[in-house]
Amino acid sequence: MSISERQLELIKESAHLLVREINLTNEEAIQLISRCIKKELTKRNITMEMLNISPKPDRTSFIRAVVQHVQDAIQENPYWRTKHLNKSIESFYKVLHDTWTRE
Numbered sequence: 001m002s003i004s005e006r007q008l009e010l011i012k013e014s015a016h017l018l019v020r021e022i023n024l025t026n027e028e029a030i031q032l033i034s035r036c037i038k039k040e041l042t043k044r045n046i047t048m049e050m051l052n053i054s055p056k057p058d059r060t061s062f063i064r065a066v067v068q069h070v071q072d073a074i075q076e077n078p079y080w081r082t083k084h085l086n087k088s089i090e091s092f093y094k095v096l097h098d099t100w101t102r103e
Contacts, residue, residue: 011037014095018070021088022080036069067093 015029024032040062041048051062071089074080 014092017092017095018088021091022074024080032070032073033066036066036073039069040065063093063096067096 011030011033014033015026018024018029018032019026022029037048041051043065044051044062046054051059054062067089070092074089
């Protein structure tokens, strides 16, 4: 599966937030987000290109699912866990959502 420009932009901006707010390296953040995006794409049996042309509610649903996967992975790893996880995840969602809605 090749990576689209939109996917790369989503990953870079959201990874920066995770590096800043949670104890992740840039590489860990990129790998985590990429894995979660691919997991959700596979689950929905779609490509990023198909998602790009989907209605806004579908894209929003996709973003929420990816954010949930990321949150679950962070909570499972005691090294990454933080007492401000909910605030960090809120910010993460906002970055992903804002990046997606920019046209």
